[in-house]
Amino acid sequence: MTAAAAVQPVLAAGAVGDFFEYAVRGIPFGCVYALLAVGLVLNYKTSGVFNLAFAAQAYASAAVFYVVRKEHEWALVPAALLSIVVVGAALGFLLDYALYRHQRTASPLAKLVTSLGLLVAMPEMVKLALGPGVKANPPPLWTVRRTDDFLWRVGGSRFVLDAGQIATVLATVFVVIGLTLLFRRTALGLQMRAVVESPRLLRLQGVDTDRVAVVSWILSSMLAALVGVLLAPLFAQLTSLDFFTLLVAAIAACVVGNLTSISGAFLGGLALGILQAELAGFLPTDSVVANGLRPSLPFVVLFALLLIRQSVRSARTVTDPLAGVDPPPDPPPADIRPAWMTTATRAFAVVVIVAGFALCAWVFDDYWVGLIAAGVCLAVVMLSIVLTTGVGGTISLCQCTFAAIGALATAQLTQHDVPVLVAMVGGAAVAAAVGAVLGFPVIRLPGIYAALATLAFALFFEGVLINLSWVSGGDTPLRVPRPTVLGTSFLADRPFLVLAAAVFAVAGVAVIALREGTTGRFLDAVRTSDTAASSVGINPARTRLVVFVLGAGLAGLGGGLVASFSGQANYSQSFTFFIGLVWLVLVITAGSRSVQAAIISGISFFVFPALLDRLFTWPVNFVDTNPGAPPWLLDIMGFFKPEWAQGVAFVLFGLGALTYAKHPEGIIAAQTSASIRRTVRFVERRRPAATSPSNGLDLEAPA
Amino acid sequence: MTALLEAVGITKVYDGMAALTDVSIEVDTAELVALIGPNGAGKTTLFDCLSGVQRADAGIVRLEGREIEGLAPHERARMGIARTFQRIELFTGMTVRDHLLVADRAVRRSGGLLRDLTGRAKPDAGERERCDEVLELVGLADDADRPAHALSLGRGRVVELARALMCRPRLLFLDEPSSGLDRTETAEMAGVLERVMEQGATAILLCEHDVPFVERLASRTYVLDCGRRIAAGPTRDVLADPDVRAAYLGQGV
Structure with missing residues (x-):
């Protein structure tokens, strides 16, 4: 800073001076990105988890700091100690002890899914625990004011930093130097890196891997807490969404350092912040380019980095040298199911479907039928997740965006008097086209980078594109009518449910045909190894791209259906990134390759919160209708609040994803396998003399 | 008469480390050729360059006189070049x-x-x-x-x-087909390869450490050491060559 002050008079005028001024202005923002990025890198380097929930951890500590400092008016130091040191460390310890300790040898995908689940669940938990109210004007973590209060007071300076920016810059420098020393100079740092590579090998060397891992989790979590508390005052109010958006810039910075270099992430973040400030300074404020480019810069940079950097494309996922000792994954239920049981299962499925329709037709009232119909529409979008992620093997975080594109295109087409059903097909085509353009580079990226690229696209759409009127159709959501075909009206919920179920059935059969057919086999081959697949003549890129495009189209179709059912293409209500995350987490939890999982998670997304709402409303009603009950009972009953329902549902959906590491095939498939084994054992015990009905596979479970 | 596979002057450099320097090999229709050399000699890199997994920095690869440099692995596979892997890569599930x-x-x-x-x-x-x-x-x-x-x-x-x-390959690359196998399995593998050769439709280029295996199967042998071709010729002559014995087999063999 003194150096800058020294050169300042010389450069005071002209473009060079401007350049330096903008650069200085960009440094604090760069440090914000850098801090987040360094935290992500620290997490990835020491745990193998690309911890998207880092944003949620930061938010949690920021919220705690807000509550104790502003609502309870604690002094600065205890408030900071509590939220950064105590809460941060406790969260890190908890995450390691309860979750990641059991996933140390899990695939990077499993760890990513776990972090996605936490990203969904944690902010909701914070809101439930600390109250849902608006947290306006988050308090700062400093007491001094601006640089011109105590530096360069004479004559005024062009380089003004406020105290928050100074705090950020100092914290960043401190953290980067500290971590670099830790990794370069200490045995602990070395062990932290090794524990990711192979915890089992490290344990054979006599290192207590659990201790190393817990230390690294506590460290990274405290960093998340520091970041959260530092960054919160940048925003007018404290919301978890702002932290997600900052995450994209931070991810771009991480990619500069190939996700593993602390100094790379630091420089990347700094460069991004400065670049943003320079653009803001030099581009004319009213030009279309400037207005479009400035907010989208982090996305553009992330995308460009992912596409251009050779090291990203050739990145190999770390594989544990001892992974070979792991038992092979369980065979799918269909493989262990005896033939006689298959018939019984199919018959049961028919009964369930018929009973479901019968219940909707005669038993459930309009409220529940409406929720179920909405769920079936959504199930088509869920099916696109099954196709893209489960069958295709690409972790796509932008299926919600494809659904939104389908919905918006459907809406715009119906504005031009295109029949709704035709418009839906058109919407699907538009979404597929966008999917093709996006997918062409994305599917060439290795797993985790593909997920990051789709995340960038989804947030780019949410942050930039949706604000353009030719995309969204204006400020009020466009209306989409329900269809009438050949005199048959689908205006009421029940006929619409039938329509949606028909669309889902056709799409579901198609997805099963692809999954079980040659396409599915090719995709399995590609997922094992691109090299092996191409050695027999499979074109890996083309195979993946085709499925990605189909998935985008299917999501678009589902989006059109959702819009038509709800009467409007409403982005912020139906298709936001956060909602999309919940969808993805739900499908992956239920079973990412399963069509049943799509329908079940689609319906649960709407019905489950409604059920919880009933559950939490019941005690309230009890209090109202039984004023004479014992006071302790009234106290317990009065504790519950109906407005918890949505939050609790999201928390449970998010926590559900934590089962993924244990059951990557999904809880439906896991439960099915378990019940098949039980039934077979039961049957065999009943008729010990009869020949085994199994198809020759060993079904003996350890006693 | 052009050879089935003709690779001329293949050079591959990784970060300044020359993995292959000016390596040329030829394989004729329906013959079994061996490629031997110590670990790190560049055998797998050569296979990768020939099958398209890696791009060579210099050199020409021709299949039946047609240049195939620049074709992706799957395109080469469809033209009749198949391969196996040193660390086996089977499709899961x-x-x-x-x-x-x-x-x-x-x-x-x-x-x-x-x-x-x-x-x-x-x-x-x-x-x-x-x-x-x-x-x-x-x-x-x-x-x-x-x-x-x-x-x-x-x-x-x-x-x-x-x-x-x-x-249905015209040319098959086998990357250490006997590594990790016990004696019986190695003999079985050799038997299978002999049956494949009897059919006369496929030429095989295999890299190996197992000298008796190579002696039994290969009519010609190339020797790589430190990324350079140090010997080539009929298997018996090559294995008898004192330079080869010094570089690879050790004096005692």
């Missing part, structure tokens, strides 16, 4: 038969969306026959419906070989 079917359909380009969506994904008579033929040839008929990952390493290598043979 597939039976042995699935491996063969996948290879058959990929190379013939007879699988695809439309076929799946119109419900014709089940193997037809021709596909079943081709599968059975190869299973019989390599002796995997009994294991055809077992999941491939449940087989031993030796059988796994045979599955890889069978998968490669399903591509």
Whole structure:
């Protein structure tokens, strides 16, 4: 800073001076990105988890700091100690002890899914625990004011930093130097890196891997807490969404350092912040380019980095040298199911479907039928997740965006008097086209980078594109009518449910045909190894791209259906990134390759919160209708609040994803396998003399 | 008469480390050629360059006189170049038969969306026959419906070989087919390769450490050391060459 002050008079005028001024202005923002990025890198380097929930951890500590400092008016130091040191460390310890300790040898995908689940669940938990109210004007973590209060007071300076920016810059420098020393100079740092590579090998060397891992989790979590508390005052109010958006810039910075270099992430973040400030300074404020480019810069940079950097494309996922000792994954239920049981299962499925329709037709009232119909529409979008992620093997975080594109295109087409059903097909085509353009580079990226690229696209759409009127159709959501075909009206919920179920059935059969057919086999081959697949003549890129495009189209179709059912293409209500995350987490939890999982998670997304709402409303009603009950009972009953329902549902959906590491095939498939084994054992015990009905596979479970 | 495979002046540099320097080799129709050399000599890198997994920094690769440099691995596979891997790469979750079917359909380009969506994904008579033929040839008929990952390493290598043979290759690269196998399995592997050669449709280039294995099978041998070709010729002569013995086999052999 003194150096800058020294050169300042010389450069005071002209473009060079401007350049330096903008650069200085960009440094604090760069440090914000850098801090987040360094935290992500620290997490990835020491745990193998690309911890998207880092944003949620930061938010949690920021919220705690807000509550104790502003609502309870604690002094600065205890408030900071509590939220950064105590809460941060406790969260890190908890995450390691309860979750990641059991996933140390899990695939990077499993760890990513776990972090996605936490990203969904944690902010909701914070809101439930600390109250849902608006947290306006988050308090700062400093007491001094601006640089011109105590530096360069004479004559005024062009380089003004406020105290928050100074705090950020100092914290960043401190953290980067500290971590670099830790990794370069200490045995602990070395062990932290090794524990990711192979915890089992490290344990054979006599290192207590659990201790190393817990230390690294506590460290990274405290960093998340520091970041959260530092960054919160940048925003007018404290919301978890702002932290997600900052995450994209931070991810771009991480990619500069190939996700593993602390100094790379630091420089990347700094460069991004400065670049943003320079653009803001030099581009004319009213030009279309400037207005479009400035907010989208982090996305553009992330995308460009992912596409251009050779090291990203050739990145190999770390594989544990001892992974070979792991038992092979369980065979799918269909493989262990005896033939006689298959018939019984199919018959049961028919009964369930018929009973479901019968219940909707005669038993459930309009409220529940409406929720179920909405769920079936959504199930088509869920099916696109099954196709893209489960069958295709690409972790796509932008299926919600494809659904939104389908919905918006459907809406715009119906504005031009295109029949709704035709418009839906058109919407699907538009979404597929966008999917093709996006997918062409994305599917060439290795797993985790593909997920990051789709995340960038989804947030780019949410942050930039949706604000353009030719995309969204204006400020009020466009209306989409329900269809009438050949005199048959689908205006009421029940006929619409039938329509949606028909669309889902056709799409579901198609997805099963692809999954079980040659396409599915090719995709399995590609997922094992691109090299092996191409050695027999499979074109890996083309195979993946085709499925990605189909998935985008299917999501678009589902989006059109959702819009038509709800009467409007409403982005912020139906298709936001956060909602999309919940969808993805739900499908992956239920079973990412399963069509049943799509329908079940689609319906649960709407019905489950409604059920919880009933559950939490019941005690309230009890209090109202039984004023004479014992006071302790009234106290317990009065504790519950109906407005918890949505939050609790999201928390449970998010926590559900934590089962993924244990059951990557999904809880439906896991439960099915378990019940098949039980039934077979039961049957065999009943008729010990009869020949085994199994198809020759060993079904003996350890006693 | 052009050779089946002709590679001239292949050079590959990794971060300033020359993995291959000006290596030239030729393989004729239906002959079995061996490539030997100490670990790190560049054998696998050469295979990668020939099969398209890596781009060579310099050099020309021709298949039957046609230049194939710049073609992707899957395109080369469809032209009749198949390979196996040193660390076996079997497809997870597939039976042995699935491996063969996948290879058959990929190379013939007879699988695809439309076929799946119109419900014709089940193997037809021709596909079943081709599968059975190869299973019989390599002796995997009994294991055809077992999941491939449940087989031993030796059988796994045979599955890889069978998968490669399903591509009806004119040229087959085998990357250390006997590594990790015990004596019986190695002998079985040699027997399978002899049966493949008897059919006369496939030329094989294999890299190996097992000298008796090479002596039994290969008519000609190339020797690589530190990325350079240090010897070439009939196997017997090459193995007798004092330079080769010094570089690779050690004086005592």
